[in-house]
Amino acid sequence: MLSNTGTVSFYLYLFFVVIGLLSIFVAYSLLKKGNMEPDKLDKFFDYFKWVIITLAVSTVTLIVSDLFKERDQDIKELEYFDKYVNDVKNEDRPLVRLQLAKYLSIVAPSGEMKKSWTNYYQTIKQEYDEYIKAQSSLKQDTAIVNPTPSQMKKIEENQRKVDLFETPLSSTTNENNSEWFIIAGGNENIDDANSKLEKATKINHNSSIIKKGNSYRTVLMGYNSKLEAESQLQLVKKQINPTSYIVRKFLWCNAIEKNDECLVCK
Structure with a gap:
């Protein structure tokens, strides 16, 4: 949470607002009990109004500035990782595609991008394991001279898994x-x-x-x-x-x- 400067600024602003409200509550309690003279109370309120306004303006400015900086940083990260997205989409070698996904799941910045790449890697890792099993089964099943209908169905299903995983994700393939x-x-x-x-x-x-x-x-x-x-x-x-x-x-x-x-x- 603290890695997000906009979030930090927001919580700092809330912290100072809470302090200001508590101060007003304390001043009201003292006034009600008659423990504070009116002239001192006016100075007390003027001081806290100045503190709250100054903090509010500076904190809001900081929040807006940080949000724009984070937005620019997010855009740069998206542009950087976009080229790797195309590499993964166009890669037809299953193991290389898996390694690319693993690499991106590790180096992606914290947040939704890292979460997405991690989920994708976990998904493609499971598909790769099924692909290896299908390949192994095909080597054994295709050696059968006269396969039965059930064996043929199994061969076709394993072949479908192999072809599907070996086909690049890019829609540019014809x-x-x-x-x-x-x-x-x-x-x-x-x-x-x-x-x-x-x-x-x-x-x-x-x-x-x-x-x-x-x-x-x-x-x-x-x-x-x-x-x-x-x-x-x-x-x-x-x-x-x-x-x-x-x-x-x-x-x-x-x-x-x-x-x-x-x-x-x-």
Whole structure:
């Protein structure tokens, strides 16, 4: 409470007002009992009127000044923390997002801002724990060759939790960000990549070669969810490359252009 200068000023003002009222009450008691002469009583009242007016004016001025200073300080704090809000919203790596929230819950100034960041960190920490459990369950459940309907339902629910937590909070993400790729390996020359592409198109006709860096990657494209991509991953590993893996399009390559021989990741 004492860290808020406006609140301190307000309580000081109330304190002096109470003293003034008590003084008036004492003067009235003395006058009633006849223990104070009228001329001294007039001087007594003049003195306390001067004290109360002087204190009232100075204290109110101090309160208003402190309130404006605190308002400016709050605005600066909001501007400072606003950039971190965008960092948290745009962060797609779950652990980094959690660490950012923890950091802000610690360094935020006392008050509503600290309370809000602490509540957010506690919420996202619980979601992160569920995310880790869902990831662990998926690794076990997706290895089942012929899952039952209840197992499929469980897989889909865990996949939903994983996808939801891995998706950035920012509303600037678009529909293309939800696309998933299966990377079926990379080659130093395009001829070797084309031989893999022939096998890939038999599994998914929406396959292509994407040059990323100095490597020609054979990519199976167009999966709307990670679960959909995982449904074909084992087949790709068996028929094309045992080290094939799944990626989210906008994380693996945000911009893809076409040249004369293939697609190119920019």
